[in-house]
Amino acid sequence: MLKDWFAGVKKGTSQEIIAEKYYTTAVKKYDAIIAGAGPAGATAAYFMAREGMDVLLLERGPYPGAKTCGGSSIIAEHVHKLFPNFWEELEYERLISHQAYWIMTEDDAIQIAYRSTRLSDAPYNRFSVRRVKLYEWLVKKATAAGATVRFNHHVSEILYEGNQAVGVRISKPQDCIYVANIIILADGANSLLAEKAGLSRRVSAHDLSLYAKETIALPAEVIEERFSLPAGHGAIIGLIGYPTAGFNGTASIHTFRTSININVGLAVADIAQAGITPHDLIDRLKAHQYIKPLIKDGITTEYGANVIPEGGYFSIPELVHPGSMIIGDAASLVNGVHGFSLAMWSGFFAAQAASKAKKHRDFSVKFLRLYQQLLDESFVMQDLRANAPQAKWLRDVPYFFDLYSRVANEAAYHITKVYTIPKKAKRHYIFKKITSMQPIGKMLKDAWSFLKVIR
Amino acid sequence: MKNLSMDDRLAVNRFDSDDHNSHIIVDKTACKTCPHRACTFSCPAERYKWDTVNDVLSFDHVGCLECGNCRLVCERLNQGIEGYSWNYPRHGKGIIFREG
Numbered sequence: 001m002l003k004d005w006f007a008g009v010k011k012g013t014s015q016e017i018i019a020e021k022y023y024t025t026a027v028k029k030y031d032a033i034i035a036g037a038g039p040a041g042a043t044a045a046y047f048m049a050r051e052g053m054d055v056l057l058l059e060r061g062p063y064p065g066a067k068t069c070g071g072s073s074i075i076a077e078h079v080h081k082l083f084p085n086f087w088e089e090l091e092y093e094r095l096i097s098h099q100a101y102w103i104m105t106e107d108d109a110i111q112i113a114y115r116s117t118r119l120s121d122a123p124y125n126r127f128s129v130r131r132v133k134l135y136e137w138l139v140k141k142a143t144a145a146g147a148t149v150r151f152n153h154h155v156s157e158i159l160y161e162g163n164q165a166v167g168v169r170i171s172k173p174q175d176c177i178y179v180a181n182i183i184i185l186a187d188g189a190n191s192l193l194a195e196k197a198g199l200s201r202r203v204s205a206h207d208l209s210l211y212a213k214e215t216i217a218l219p220a221e222v223i224e225e226r227f228s229l230p231a232g233h234g235a236i237i238g239l240i241g242y243p244t245a246g247f248n249g250t251a252s253i254h255t256f257r258t259s260i261n262i263n264v265g266l267a268v269a270d271i272a273q274a275g276i277t278p279h280d281l282i283d284r285l286k287a288h289q290y291i292k293p294l295i296k297d298g299i300t301t302e303y304g305a306n307v308i309p310e311g312g313y314f315s316i317p318e319l320v321h322p323g324s325m326i327i328g329d330a331a332s333l334v335n336g337v338h339g340f341s342l343a344m345w346s347g348f349f350a351a352q353a354a355s356k357a358k359k360h361r362d363f364s365v366k367f368l369r370l371y372q373q374l375l376d377e378s379f380v381m382q383d384l385r386a387n388a389p390q391a392k393w394l395r396d397v398p399y400f401f402d403l404y405s406r407v408a409n410e411a412a413y414h415i416t417k418v419y420t421i422p423k424k425a426k427r428h429y430i431f432k433k434i435t436s437m438q439p440i441g442k443m444l445k446d447a448w449s450f451l452k453v454i455r
Numbered sequence: 456m457k458n459l460s461m462d463d464r465l466a467v468n469r470f471d472s473d474d475h476n477s478h479i480i481v482d483k484t485a486c487k488t489c490p491h492r493a494c495t496f497s498c499p500a501e502r503y504k505w506d507t508v509n510d511v512l513s514f515d516h517v518g519c520l521e522c523g524n525c526r527l528v529c530e531r532l533n534q535g536i537e538g539y540s541w542n543y544p545r546h547g548k549g550i551i552f553r554e555g
Contacts, residue, residue, distance in 0.1 A: 066550075069552045070555075129555070152547035171545045172545050190523035192541075192542070202534075205528060208523075210522060261554075272497050272528040275496050298456055303459075303465065303468060304522075305499035305520045306522050307527070
């Protein structure tokens with residue numbers, strides 16, 4: 001493409017040649033093209049279509065959510081702001097009224113759970129949701145608002161006129177071109193498009209985590225009984241320590257209507273060095289004495305893997321370029337607490353910027369920059385900025401999750417166990433036990449760095 | 456619950472495989488000079504294996520979960536040097552997740 005441009009410049013008719021080349025094969029010019037019908041892309045499509053823009057949403061899978069897996073839950077507060085009373089339309093799985101963390105070792109687990117009926121009244125807090133259903137619903141909203149959606153369309157590259165993005169090329173068998181004033185990249189964590197176009201730097205193994213998941217089918221009553229849930233309610237359990245076999249990483253259990261999802265994930269760089277496979281971790285976790293009874297007699301219905309950006313604030317690329325914007329996972333706009341919501345907000349903000357650019361008929365960075373401004377002012381960037389040192393910290397203290405879940409469980413064991421020694425001697429004994437695992441000075445240093453990073 | 460072998464695991468998934476065109480291309484002979492062979496133990500679908508009898512990499516793109524892990528652990532795939540390329544399958548082929 002660059003070659004064409006140079007050839008055009010030499011002849012002094014670059015615009016004409018490119019125009020001829022692109023526009024003869026193209027049917028029409030859209031206001032915006034979005035690559036990727038995930039939460040970010042579909043939300044952007046919906047809000048742009050609602051503003052009366054002519055939007056084309058391109059998805060490489062045969063239906064929304066076919067190419068992604070893992071998790072998942074949505075935060076009602078966020079989604080309600082974007083799509084009021086969404087719970088009346090979206091086919092969610094369970095209403096989460098039980099959130100827990102298990103700090104585990106081979107033999108023990110400290111289980112911290114919070115359960116409340118206050119979480120089960122409107123406007124709710126969290127719903128477990130299957131990605132396929134969530135994405136499908138968002139795409140339906142977008143098409144109902146007037147967006148055009150095409151499946152099985154894999155965007156292979158962005159087309160440029162000078163440095164202005166003007167269209168996209170679809171790979172074979174369609175092998176065609178679509179043109180638009182604005183190109184929005186929402187193609188996920190492995191954003192080949194942004195990388196190829198030089199809009200973001202090459203992703204590194206440190207910035208991404210690999211998650212493997214297994215979906216295990218169980219009857220609804222069995223799930224409710226095992227997690228002691230009221231009918232229709234669900235639990236989300238975060239698992240720390242044991243599941244990631246000595247590395248920093250997390251695992252989780254999400255309860256769906258008639259299945260549960262077990263996810264385990266750690267940094268790609270760690271997996272590459274460890275010689276341990278993600279599915280080994282899942283098997284190991286499933287065999288744990290406290291997990292085993294939860295999934296007894298279940299049937300595995302799906303196994304999958306996915307990478308998630310965890311580089312945080314410092315791995316966010318330049319988001320606004322002439323004629324194009326990067327949103328969602330492709331822009332590293334995710335974090336553990338808000339999940340999908342950051343992606344959806346980024347789609348919403350990008351839609352605001354796109355609509356402003358259309359009104360002014362100027363698709364340079366001048367008006368599209370509004371997207372960056374809205375993000376910066378929102379909680380999205382504030383949270384990401386506050387957690388900025390987190391990714392580096394996880395690399396600097398690689399033993400944190402493993403060692404301290406052991407320390408916590410060791411302490412809990414001795415506190416629970418009754419000895420025939422005076423209280424004071426017991427306290428001294430526990431202190432000695434713990435400090436034999438990690439010197440007190442180091443422990444304080446780690447605790448301080450932890451507090452600094454989670455503030 | 457009993458543990459499944461990788462073949463059994465992948466067998467429960469739905470695939471619409473593009474049998475003829477591999478979306479990932481690796482130069483199996485050149486892979487002999489790889490110092491770490493991280494792909495052979497980190498792929499969540501065990502698509503990369505080291506054939507110790509013939510001392511050569513074996514790779515099968517059918518059954519790939521399209522997670523992108525190999526592109527991150529392998530410098531050659533990451534930089535797309537000659538003989539190596541990583542792309543998504545065309546026309547929606549490959550893994551089709553149903554459960555989320």
